[in-house]
Amino acid sequence: MITSKDNPHLKDLKKLQQKRFRLRTGKFAAEGEDLVAAALSAGRQPETIFCAPDAPPEFAGHERALIVDYDLLAGACALGSGARVVGVFAHLAQAPVGGGALTLFAPGVSDPGNVGTIIRSAAAFTDSPVCFANESADPYSPKALRAAMGTTFTHPPQSDSQLADLRGTIVALDASGSNDIGQLELAAPIVLAIGSERDGLGSELIEAADVVARIPMRSGGPESLNVAMAATIALYELSKGINQETTK
Amino acid sequence: MITSKDNPHLKDLKKLQQKRFRLRTGKFAAEGEDLVAAALSAGRQPETIFCAPDAPPEFAGHERALIVDYDLLAGACALGSGARVVGVFAHLAQAPVGGGALTLFAPGVSDPGNVGTIIRSAAAFTDSPVCFANESADPYSPKALRAAMGTTFTHPPQSDSQLADLRGTIVALDASGSNDIGQLELAAPIVLAIGSERDGLGSELIEAADVVARIPMRSGGPESLNVAMAATIALYELSKGINQETTK
Numbered sequence: 001m002i003t004s005k006d007n008p009h010l011k012d013l014k015k016l017q018q019k020r021f022r023l024r025t026g027k028f029a030a031e032g033e034d035l036v037a038a039a040l041s042a043g044r045q046p047e048t049i050f051c052a053p054d055a056p057p058e059f060a061g062h063e064r065a066l067i068v069d070y071d072l073l074a075g076a077c078a079l080g081s082g083a084r085v086v087g088v089f090a091h092l093a094q095a096p097v098g099g100g101a102l103t104l105f106a107p108g109v110s111d112p113g114n115v116g117t118i119i120r121s122a123a124a125f126t127d128s129p130v131c132f133a134n135e136s137a138d139p140y141s142p143k144a145l146r147a148a149m150g151t152t153f154t155h156p157p158q159s160d161s162q163l164a165d166l167r168g169t170i171v172a173l174d175a176s177g178s179n180d181i182g183q184l185e186l187a188a189p190i191v192l193a194i195g196s197e198r199d200g201l202g203s204e205l206i207e208a209a210d211v212v213a214r215i216p217m218r219s220g221g222p223e224s225l226n227v228a229m230a231a232t233i234a235l236y237e238l239s240k241g242i243n244q245e246t247t248k
Numbered sequence: 249m250i251t252s253k254d255n256p257h258l259k260d261l262k263k264l265q266q267k268r269f270r271l272r273t274g275k276f277a278a279e280g281e282d283l284v285a286a287a288l289s290a291g292r293q294p295e296t297i298f299c300a301p302d303a304p305p306e307f308a309g310h311e312r313a314l315i316v317d318y319d320l321l322a323g324a325c326a327l328g329s330g331a332r333v334v335g336v337f338a339h340l341a342q343a344p345v346g347g348g349a350l351t352l353f354a355p356g357v358s359d360p361g362n363v364g365t366i367i368r369s370a371a372a373f374t375d376s377p378v379c380f381a382n383e384s385a386d387p388y389s390p391k392a393l394r395a396a397m398g399t400t401f402t403h404p405p406q407s408d409s410q411l412a413d414l415r416g417t418i419v420a421l422d423a424s425g426s427n428d429i430g431q432l433e434l435a436a437p438i439v440l441a442i443g444s445e446r447d448g449l450g451s452e453l454i455e456a457a458d459v460v461a462r463i464p465m466r467s468g469g470p471e472s473l474n475v476a477m478a479a480t481i482a483l484y485e486l487s488k489g490i491n492q493e494t495t496k
Contacts, residue, residue, distance in 0.1 A: 113361065117474050124465040124473055151470050182488070217372040218487065222399050225372055225480070226365050232477045233484050239466070240430070 001053065002068040005075070009066060013050060013088065014076040019138045026091045028140035031079050033059065036087040038150025044089050050076075052084040059085045078142035091140065092156035100128025101188035101242045103166055104231060107133035107205075108196030114228040115139050116147025121232040123151040125239040131161030135196075163208055166191045172209035173234050174201050175224060181213040181237045188242050194231045200224075249301065250316040253323070257314060261298060261336065262324040267386045274339045276388035279327050281307065284335040286398025292337050298324075300332040307333045326390035339388065340404035348376025349436035349490045351414055352479060355381035355453075356444030362476040363387050364395025369480040371399040373487035379409030383444075411456060414439045420457035421482050422449050423472060429461040429485045436490050442479045448472075 002010055015021040016029040027047065030036050036049060036059060051060045052070045059065060074082040104122050109115050115137045122130045137144060139157045163170070168189030173181070193209060195201035206212055215225065215233050224230070250258055263269040264277040275295065278284050284297060284307060299308045300318045307313060322330040352370050357363050363385045370378045385392060387405045411418070416437030421429065441457060443449035454460055463473065463481050472478070 117477065120470055121473060121477050124469045127466065127468065147474070149470065149474075154470075215484070216488075218375065220375065221372045222368055222397065222402075225369060226395070226397075226476075228474075229365065229369050229477065229480045232473070233481055236463070236481050240464075 002066060002072065005072055007072075009048060009050075010068065010072060010076050013048075013086065016088065017078045017142065019141065022091075022138065022140055027088055028091060028145070029078075029142070030087045030089060030145055031077050031083045031142055032146070033083070033085045035145060035150055036085050039087055039089060039153045042150070042153035044092070044153055046087045046089055048088045050086040050088070052082075055084045079146060092153065094129070094156055094158050100126065101190070102126040102235065102238055103128040103131060103168065103189070103191045104235060105131045105161060105163055105166060105191055105193045106227075106231065107131075107135060107161065107163075108199070108202075109136050109194070109227055111197055112137040112141045112143035113147045114197065114226070116144035116149075116152070117228040118231050119144075119148040119155065119157055120151045121228065122235055123155040125235040126242075127155070129155060129158050131158040131166065133162070134160055163191070163193065163205070169211065170209045171234070171238065172201055172206050172212045173215070173230060174206060174212050175214050176206075177212035177214035179211055179213040180216050181234050182216070184211065184213060184238070185241060186211070186238065190238055190242070192231070192234055192238060194227060194234070197227050250314060250320065253320055255316075255320075257296060257298075258316065258320060258324050261296075261334065264336065265326045265390065267389065270339075270386065270388055275336055276339065276393070277326075277390070278335045278337060278393055279325050279331045279390055280394070281331070281333045283393060283398055284333050287335055287337060287401045290398070290401035292340070292401055294335045294337055296336045298334040298336070300330075303332045327394060340401065342377070342404055342406050348374065349438070350374040350483065350486055351376040351379060351416065351437070351439045352483060353379045353409060353411055353414060353439055353441045354475075354479065355379075355383060355409065355411075356447070356450075357384050357442070357475055359445055359475075360385040360389045360391035361395045362445065362474070363389075364392035364397075364400070365476040366479050367392075367396040367403065367405055368399045369476065370483055371403045373483040374490075375403075377403060377406050379406040379414065381410070382408050411439070411441065411453070417459065418457045419482070419486065420449055420454050420460045421463070421478060422454060422460050423462050424454075425460035425462035427459055427461040428464050429482050430464070432459065432461060432486070433489060434459070434486065438486055438490070440479070440482055440486060442475060442482070445475050
C-alpha cells in the first residue's frame with residue numbers, strides 16, 4: 001500500500017490535474033468508480049488504477065491496481081468528495097476526421113462542464129465524433145470527464161479540429177439565423193457549428209456556413225440558451241432526418 | 249469603506265452561502281456584475297450592494313451600496329474569482345401555482361447547476377414558472393443563480409411545489425415512455441414532469457401522468473441525457489404547439 005505522499009505514481013497523478021501535464025504525457029485521470037468502469041467496459045486499458053483500501057474487488061483486483069491510503073488518494077484527486085477509484089489512461093485515439101452523418105463542430109466552448117455535457121448529448125444523437133479546437137476546454141479535464149458520464153470513452157472527441165477538414169452541409173447555429181432549426185430538411189452529411197459561451201459564432205463561421213439556423217424561442221424570454229442546451233436541441237432536431245430509432 | 253472582516257454586514261453575506269441561513273432570513277446573494285444588473289433591470293430592490301473599490305459607478309453609486317476592501321469581498325463570495333459587485337436581495341415572490349400554458353415540474357433535481365440551467369431554458373420556451381420541490385437544489389444558491397444567468401429574477405421559480413397543485417395534461421418524461429415527445433399533439437395547459445439525475449422519475453409520478461413520453465435517441469449511445477438537456481428538449485418540443493414565435 002502506498003502511504004507516502006512522495007510516491008512518484010501519486011505525484012504524477014496529482015499533476016494530471018494540469019492540462020499542460022496531460023498534454024505533455026498524453027495521459028489523463030478518470031476519477032470515480034462509474035467513470036473507471038465505463039472506461040474498462042469500453043475496452044480501454046488503464047495504465048494504473050489507484051484504489052483506496054476499501055475499493056471494490058473488480059478494481060482492487062485488477063492487475064494494474066495500486067492500493068493507496070484513503071486520504072492520500074483524496075488529496076491527489078481534483079473533484080474532492082474522495083473517490084475510492086481513479087484510473088490513469090492514455091489519451092484516446094481520435095476518431096478520423098471528416099466522416100460521419102452528423103458532426104458537431106464546437107471550437108470555442110470554454111467551460112469544461114459544457115464540453116462534457118456536449119459529448120454526452122452528441123453520443124445520444126450521432127455516432128460521428130464531436131470536434132473541438134485548441135481554444136476549447138480540454139475534454140480530458142476532470143470536470144469535462146465527469147459531465148460526459150463515460151461517453152468520452154465510447155465516443156472519443158477530436159480536440160484540434162478545423163472546419164475545412166469536415167465534410168457536409170454546414171449549419172451554423174445563431175440567433176440571427178433566418179431558418180428555424182426544426183424546419184430544415186437536410187440530408188447527411190451535416191456539420192453543425194456552434195459558438196462559444198460568451199461570444200457566440202464568429203463572423204467567419206457564419207460566412208462559411210451553408211445555412212444559418214436559429215432555435216425559435218418565445219419573445220420576452222432570455223436572449224440565449226446555454227451553449228450545451230442549444231447544441232443538444234440542434235443535434236436532436238438534425239438527427240431526426242438521419243437516425244432510425246431502434247426499439248430496444 | 250469596510251475594512252474589517254468582523255463587519256456584521258460582511259459576516260451575514262458570508263453566511264448566505266448556507267442554504268439554512270438563506271431560508272431563515274429569506275435573503276440570498278447574487279454574485280457578479282451581470283447578475284446584479286439583471287436583478288436591478290428586472291426591478292428587484294437590493295437590500296445591500298457590496299462593491300469593491302473599483303466597482304463601476306452604476307453599482308458603487310447606488311443608494312444601498314457599501315464599499316468593501318477587495319480581498320474581504322472576495323473572501324465572502326462563494327464562487328471565487330473575485331466578484332467586484334455582490335447584491336443581497338430578499339427572496340422573490342413565488343409565481344402563483346397552477347396557471348400557465350406549459351409548466352415544468354422538477355421535484356428531484358439535486359445539482360444546483362442543473363437547477364439554474366433548467367430555469368434559463370424554461371424561460372426561453374414558456375412564461376409559466378418552473379416548479380421545484382423541497383428535495384431540489386436551492387434555486388437561490390450561488391451556482392444555481394449563476395447558471396440561470398439572470399432569468400431567476402424575471403421568472404421566479406416555485407420551490408415547494410406539489411404535482412396536485414398543477415393544472416394541465418401531465419406529461420412524464422421517461423426512457424420507458426411509449427410516446428415520442430416530438431409526436432405529441434397536446435393543447436395547453438401542459439405540465440411536464442421530469443425526474444432526478446440519478447433515479448429518474450419515481451413510479452408515483454409515472455402513474456400520475458396522462459402521457460409518458462421519451463426523447464428518441466439512437467441505439468448504441470448513452471442510456472440517458474443530462475436531466476437539464478432532457479428538460480430543455482422536452483420544453484422545446486412541447487412549446488412548439490403553444491408559443492407563437494414573434495419576429496423581433
